[in-house]
Amino acid sequence: MSSTVLLTIAMLSALGLLAAIILYFVAQKFRVVEDPRIDTVTEALPGANCGGCGYTGCRAFAETLVKSTSFEGLNCPVGGAETMGKVAVILDRQPVAVEPKVAVVRCNGTPDNATRTSYYDGAVSCRVAHSLYGGQTGCQYGCLGCGDCVAACKFDAMYMDPVTQLPVILDEKCVACGACVKACPRSIIELRKRNKKDRKIYVSCVNRDKGGPARKACKVACIGCGKCMKVCPYEAITMENNLAFIDSFKCRLCRKCEPECPTGAILEIGFPVKEAKPAEPADAAVN
Amino acid sequence: MLKTFPKGGIHPPENKLTADRPIVILPVPSQVTVPVSQHIGAPAVPVVEKGAAVKAGQLIAQAKGFVSTNIHSPVSGKVNKIDTVVDTTGYKQTAVVIDAEGDEWVETIDRSAALVKEITLSREQIIERCQQCGLVGMGGATFPTHIKLTVPAGKKCDMLIINGVECEPYLTSDHRLMLEKGAEVLTGVSIIMKALGVENAVIGIEANKPDAISQLTELAKDFKGITVQPLKVKYPQGGEKQLIKACTGREVPSGGLPVDVGVVVQNVGTSFAVYEAVQKNKPLFERVVTVTGKSVKNPGNFMVRVGTPVTALIEAAGGMPDDTGKVVNGGPMMGKALAITDVPVTKGTSGIIMFPADASKRAEVMPCIRCGKCSSACAMGLEPWLISVLGQKAMYEKAEQEKITDCMECGACAYTCPAKRPLLDYIRLGKATVIRMARERVTK
Amino acid sequence: MSNILNVSPSPHQQSAETTRKLMLGVVIALAPALAASVWYFGLGAIIVTLVSVVSCVAVEYLIQKFILKTKPSVSDGSAIVTGLLLAFNVPSNLPVHIIIIGAIVSIGVAKMTFGGLGNNPFNPALVGRVFLLISFPVQMTSWPVPSGFNTGYTDAVTGATPLAIMSEGIKNGEAVSALMEKIPSHMQLFYGYMGGSMGEIAAVALILGGLYMIWRKIITWHIPVTILLTVAVFTGILWAVDPTKYADPLFHLLTGGIMLGAIFMATDYVTSPMTAKGMIIYGIGIGVITVLIRTWGAYPEGVSFAILIMNSFVPLLNMYIKPKRFGKEVKHG
Known part of the structure; x- marks a missing residue:
C-alpha cells in the first residue's frame, strides 16, 4: 500500500520536474523583449x-x-x-494639466415636452431606430430613448429614466471616457468642462431646425433666437444652424443667459436657487 | 412543371385580399407633394420656380448625374412651394408642392387607350426615352431603369426575366396589371428585349395567380420569344437572384449582378411603364398601388398620381379602420412602416397595408434557442443568427467574412424565428456598416 | 387620424411558431412514451414524472427570482421539457430526493449557470442523469420489471436490462444466441416489454413521437436517422464478423436509451448543430461512440455519454460547418 503512495508521489514529482524544465526552455526560446x-x-x-x-x-x-x-x-x-x-x-516626464470633463445629455425631449407621434417597436437599439426613421417624436435630432449610451457605459454612471425616457448621467461616477458620446448615433451627448460642485449651464437641445418646426416638435427646443448669445458677456455662446451652443470652457457660469431663453432650452444645474432637485434635467425644465 | 429556387424560403399567409379588385383610377388630388429623391442614387434638382404653371408630365426636377432620374409633374397646376417635407422614410427631404388645377397633360403624350404594338424606336432611343421619362424599377428597389437596360461593356446578356412573382403577401398591383394590361405589359417586354438585344424573355409568375398565368400565356403567343414560367409559391421568389435561379438554373455569384450570368430582371410594373414611356411618350408619374388590410372597409388597387398623399389613398379605401396600429408602405415582409400617413406616394410605393392593432406589435423577444430555423429559411445560405449577433456587437470584419453583404433583407429569418428575435434589424445595421467600410477601402 | 402608429423595421409579419409552442410540441411528442411507461411501470412512473417536472420548474423559477433577480421565464416551457426528459432517463422506482437532486443539477448546474435557455453547452437532462448515475449507481441501475399497471413505487420488483444481461453474459464468455434466450423477443422489445429507464423502453411510442415532431417541423430527420443508421451499420458489421460475440443490430436499436436519445435527447436545439451537414456529423459521432461504449466500455449503455461528448463538439461544428452559400465567390475589388 505505502509503496503505491510513494510510487505515485515519485511519478508526479518527476512529471512536474519534466514539465518545469520544458517550460523554462520554451520561455527562454520565445521570450519577447519589451520595455x-x-x-x-x-x-x-x-x-x-x-x-x-x-x-x-x-x-x-x-x-x-x-x-x-x-x-x-x-x-x-x-x-x-x-x-x-x-x-x-x-x-520622468512633465505632466500636462488637462481640465476634468463630464458627459452631458443635451436633450430634454421627455414625453411631456416632445409629444410622441409614433411608437418605436423594433429592436431596442438607438442605432437601429436611427437608421430606420426620424424617431418617436417630431424631432429628428433628439434622443431615441433606446439606451445605447447606457449600454456603452462601463462605469455604471448612466441609467435610463423610465419617466423621462432619457438617459441620466451620474456626475460622481462619470469619468468622461467618451464611450457614450461614440455610442449615440445622434451626437446628443457632449463632454463638457467639469465645474465646481458639478454646476453646469448648457443648451439642452440639438435640434437644428428653424424655430417653428423645432418648437412644434418639442416645447423646450432651442429655436435659434439668439437672445442668449447677445446677453453673454464672455462670447461663450455661438449660433450655428438655428442652434445655440455654450462653450463650457469659455463659460464663467454667470447665469445671464438662462432667464433670456424663451423656451427653457438652457438648463442650469447645481446652483443654489434651484438646488432642491440636483442633476435632474427633466425636473429642472418643468420649472 | 412548376419551378422554384432550391434553398430556403418560407410560406407566409398570402392574404391577397384584393386579387379580384380591378384597378380603380383615383381622381387627381387637390395638392401633390413630389419628393425629388424617389429612387436609388442622387436626388434630382428642381428646375421649376415657386408660382410656375406646370402641366402633367412636365419636367420639374432634373436628374443629377448618371445614377439619378428625372421627376415630372404628376398634375397640372401651379407650384405652391419648394420645401422640405417628411417623406415615407421619416426623414426630411426636398419636395415640390403643386396645387392641382384641371388635368392638362403635356401635348406630346398620347392619352388614348389604344394599344400601340409596333416598336419604332431604336435601341439607343429606347434607353434615352426611359432616362428622359424618369423610369425606375417599380418592384420597390427603385433603381433607375436606363442603367439596368444598359448592358455594361464586356458583359453579355442573353435573357430577360420579367418578375411577375409578387411574392409579398397582400400586394396585388402587379397581378392586376398583368390581368388588365396584359398586352401592354408584353409590348413593354418586347421593347426591353429590343433595348437589351436579347431573343428570349421569361415571365415568372407564382402559381397562386393562375388567371394571370393563363392570360399572359395566351397573349404571349403573339409575341416573339416571350414565354411564361409558372413558379411554386415560395417567399422570397421575387428576389432577383432567386428568380433567376428558379427560371434558368443560373446562380448569380456572390457580390455579382444578374448580368454576370447573362440575365437582366425587370418588374411587370416597370414593363408597363416602359410601354407607356416608349409608345405613348408618357413619363412615369402615376402607378398602381394596392391599399389593403384585414379590417379595411374597401380594399382595392388604385391607379394614383405620384405625390398623392397616402391619406387620400386610405380615404379611397374606406378610411383608416379605428383599430389600425401600423401602416406599411410596401409589402409586409420588406415594406417600411409609416410613422405618419401624411406622406406622398412615390414611384416605389407598391402598396399601403393597414394592420389591426393586434397584428401591429412585435411579439416578446425570447433567448435564441439555436433551432437553426433562420439558417434553413435563408435563401442566400447565410446564418442569420450569427451575422445578426456580429452586427449587434459591431464585429464587422467577421460579419464580412460571413457574407453579411449577400443578405437581401427579405426578412425570412426574422419571420420564421420562434424566439421572435429582431434578427434582420441588426443584420441590416451590420450590412450597412460593412458596405460603407468596403467602399472606404476602395477609395483609399 | 388620431391613431399613433407603431413603427418597426421590416418584416412586419411573424410566423405563428413560438418557443412556447415548440416546447409544447415536444411535450405532446413525449406523451405516447409517457403513457407506455405508465402502462408498464404503474404509479412509480407517474410519481417520478411529476416530481421531476415540478422540481425542474421550481428550481428554474427560484434561481431566476432570487439568485439572478431577473424576470422568471419558466413559461417558455423549456424547464417542463427538461423535467420530462430527466424523468424519462431514470428508473421508475427512484426515490423522490434523488430526483430532486437530479433536477437541481439539470437546471441549476447544467442550464442556469451558463445563462439559462439557449446558452447551455450540454443537454441539461442528460447532465442530471449522468450525475445521478455516478452518484447513486445502485438506485440508478435497479430497473423495475414491467408488470402492467401497478401501485408499487420504490418497492417495485427489479431486474436487469437486456443490455446489461447481454454485456454481462458476453464478458462471462457466454454465446449471444444463448443470451438471447434470457431476454424478451425483438417484438416485445419493440413494444417496450423490458426493464430500463422509465421513458426509454417503448420504441414504438418514441418513434411515434419522433414522427410527430418531424411532421410538425420541430425537428428534422437528420439527427435521429443518422444516429440510428450509424448504430445499425456499426453493430451490423460487428455482428457479421462474429455473431457469437456481438448482438444483432436490431437488438441494439431496440434496447437501452438509443431511441429516446436519438429522437429526443440528441435533437435538443440548444446543444445540437444548426446545419444539416453538422447534424449528420454529430449523429454519426453519437452512433459510433454509443456502440464503442456498449461493446467495449465498462457501462452496458453509452447513449448519454455519447450525446454529452458530441455536445461538446457542437460549437466547433457550428463554427466550421457552414451552409452552402448562394452563388460562388467572385473576386471583387
Missing part, C-alpha cells in the same frame, strides 16, 4: 480598458505613453491628473 516600463505604466493605469484615451485599452495606451516624448494630447480621462502624475513620475 519593462510598459508593465509598470499599465499597472498605474486604472485598467478599465474603456478606450477613453483613444487607444484600444490600457496596455496600448501605456505603450504609446512610453514611446512618447511629451504628454501633450495624451490623457487618461478615468484616472485624471492623479494617474497621469504617477505615470509622469514613472517615465
Whole structure:
C-alpha cells in the first residue's frame, strides 16, 4: 500500500520536474523583449480598458505613453491628473494639466415636452431606430430613448429614466471616457468642462431646425433666437444652424443667459436657487 | 412543371385580399407633394420656380448625374412651394408642392387607350426615352431603369426575366396589371428585349395567380420569344437572384449582378411603364398601388398620381379602420412602416397595408434557442443568427467574412424565428456598416 | 387620424411558431412514451414524472427570482421539457430526493449557470442523469420489471436490462444466441416489454413521437436517422464478423436509451448543430461512440455519454460547418 503512495508521489514529482524544465526552455526560446516600463505604466493605469484615451485599452495606451516624448494630447480621462502624475513620475516626464470633463445629455425631449407621434417597436437599439426613421417624436435630432449610451457605459454612471425616457448621467461616477458620446448615433451627448460642485449651464437641445418646426416638435427646443448669445458677456455662446451652443470652457457660469431663453432650452444645474432637485434635467425644465 | 429556387424560403399567409379588385383610377388630388429623391442614387434638382404653371408630365426636377432620374409633374397646376417635407422614410427631404388645377397633360403624350404594338424606336432611343421619362424599377428597389437596360461593356446578356412573382403577401398591383394590361405589359417586354438585344424573355409568375398565368400565356403567343414560367409559391421568389435561379438554373455569384450570368430582371410594373414611356411618350408619374388590410372597409388597387398623399389613398379605401396600429408602405415582409400617413406616394410605393392593432406589435423577444430555423429559411445560405449577433456587437470584419453583404433583407429569418428575435434589424445595421467600410477601402 | 402608429423595421409579419409552442410540441411528442411507461411501470412512473417536472420548474423559477433577480421565464416551457426528459432517463422506482437532486443539477448546474435557455453547452437532462448515475449507481441501475399497471413505487420488483444481461453474459464468455434466450423477443422489445429507464423502453411510442415532431417541423430527420443508421451499420458489421460475440443490430436499436436519445435527447436545439451537414456529423459521432461504449466500455449503455461528448463538439461544428452559400465567390475589388 505505502509503496503505491510513494510510487505515485515519485511519478508526479518527476512529471512536474519534466514539465518545469520544458517550460523554462520554451520561455527562454520565445521570450519577447519589451520595455519593462510598459508593465509598470499599465499597472498605474486604472485598467478599465474603456478606450477613453483613444487607444484600444490600457496596455496600448501605456505603450504609446512610453514611446512618447511629451504628454501633450495624451490623457487618461478615468484616472485624471492623479494617474497621469504617477505615470509622469514613472517615465520622468512633465505632466500636462488637462481640465476634468463630464458627459452631458443635451436633450430634454421627455414625453411631456416632445409629444410622441409614433411608437418605436423594433429592436431596442438607438442605432437601429436611427437608421430606420426620424424617431418617436417630431424631432429628428433628439434622443431615441433606446439606451445605447447606457449600454456603452462601463462605469455604471448612466441609467435610463423610465419617466423621462432619457438617459441620466451620474456626475460622481462619470469619468468622461467618451464611450457614450461614440455610442449615440445622434451626437446628443457632449463632454463638457467639469465645474465646481458639478454646476453646469448648457443648451439642452440639438435640434437644428428653424424655430417653428423645432418648437412644434418639442416645447423646450432651442429655436435659434439668439437672445442668449447677445446677453453673454464672455462670447461663450455661438449660433450655428438655428442652434445655440455654450462653450463650457469659455463659460464663467454667470447665469445671464438662462432667464433670456424663451423656451427653457438652457438648463442650469447645481446652483443654489434651484438646488432642491440636483442633476435632474427633466425636473429642472418643468420649472 | 412548376419551378422554384432550391434553398430556403418560407410560406407566409398570402392574404391577397384584393386579387379580384380591378384597378380603380383615383381622381387627381387637390395638392401633390413630389419628393425629388424617389429612387436609388442622387436626388434630382428642381428646375421649376415657386408660382410656375406646370402641366402633367412636365419636367420639374432634373436628374443629377448618371445614377439619378428625372421627376415630372404628376398634375397640372401651379407650384405652391419648394420645401422640405417628411417623406415615407421619416426623414426630411426636398419636395415640390403643386396645387392641382384641371388635368392638362403635356401635348406630346398620347392619352388614348389604344394599344400601340409596333416598336419604332431604336435601341439607343429606347434607353434615352426611359432616362428622359424618369423610369425606375417599380418592384420597390427603385433603381433607375436606363442603367439596368444598359448592358455594361464586356458583359453579355442573353435573357430577360420579367418578375411577375409578387411574392409579398397582400400586394396585388402587379397581378392586376398583368390581368388588365396584359398586352401592354408584353409590348413593354418586347421593347426591353429590343433595348437589351436579347431573343428570349421569361415571365415568372407564382402559381397562386393562375388567371394571370393563363392570360399572359395566351397573349404571349403573339409575341416573339416571350414565354411564361409558372413558379411554386415560395417567399422570397421575387428576389432577383432567386428568380433567376428558379427560371434558368443560373446562380448569380456572390457580390455579382444578374448580368454576370447573362440575365437582366425587370418588374411587370416597370414593363408597363416602359410601354407607356416608349409608345405613348408618357413619363412615369402615376402607378398602381394596392391599399389593403384585414379590417379595411374597401380594399382595392388604385391607379394614383405620384405625390398623392397616402391619406387620400386610405380615404379611397374606406378610411383608416379605428383599430389600425401600423401602416406599411410596401409589402409586409420588406415594406417600411409609416410613422405618419401624411406622406406622398412615390414611384416605389407598391402598396399601403393597414394592420389591426393586434397584428401591429412585435411579439416578446425570447433567448435564441439555436433551432437553426433562420439558417434553413435563408435563401442566400447565410446564418442569420450569427451575422445578426456580429452586427449587434459591431464585429464587422467577421460579419464580412460571413457574407453579411449577400443578405437581401427579405426578412425570412426574422419571420420564421420562434424566439421572435429582431434578427434582420441588426443584420441590416451590420450590412450597412460593412458596405460603407468596403467602399472606404476602395477609395483609399 | 388620431391613431399613433407603431413603427418597426421590416418584416412586419411573424410566423405563428413560438418557443412556447415548440416546447409544447415536444411535450405532446413525449406523451405516447409517457403513457407506455405508465402502462408498464404503474404509479412509480407517474410519481417520478411529476416530481421531476415540478422540481425542474421550481428550481428554474427560484434561481431566476432570487439568485439572478431577473424576470422568471419558466413559461417558455423549456424547464417542463427538461423535467420530462430527466424523468424519462431514470428508473421508475427512484426515490423522490434523488430526483430532486437530479433536477437541481439539470437546471441549476447544467442550464442556469451558463445563462439559462439557449446558452447551455450540454443537454441539461442528460447532465442530471449522468450525475445521478455516478452518484447513486445502485438506485440508478435497479430497473423495475414491467408488470402492467401497478401501485408499487420504490418497492417495485427489479431486474436487469437486456443490455446489461447481454454485456454481462458476453464478458462471462457466454454465446449471444444463448443470451438471447434470457431476454424478451425483438417484438416485445419493440413494444417496450423490458426493464430500463422509465421513458426509454417503448420504441414504438418514441418513434411515434419522433414522427410527430418531424411532421410538425420541430425537428428534422437528420439527427435521429443518422444516429440510428450509424448504430445499425456499426453493430451490423460487428455482428457479421462474429455473431457469437456481438448482438444483432436490431437488438441494439431496440434496447437501452438509443431511441429516446436519438429522437429526443440528441435533437435538443440548444446543444445540437444548426446545419444539416453538422447534424449528420454529430449523429454519426453519437452512433459510433454509443456502440464503442456498449461493446467495449465498462457501462452496458453509452447513449448519454455519447450525446454529452458530441455536445461538446457542437460549437466547433457550428463554427466550421457552414451552409452552402448562394452563388460562388467572385473576386471583387
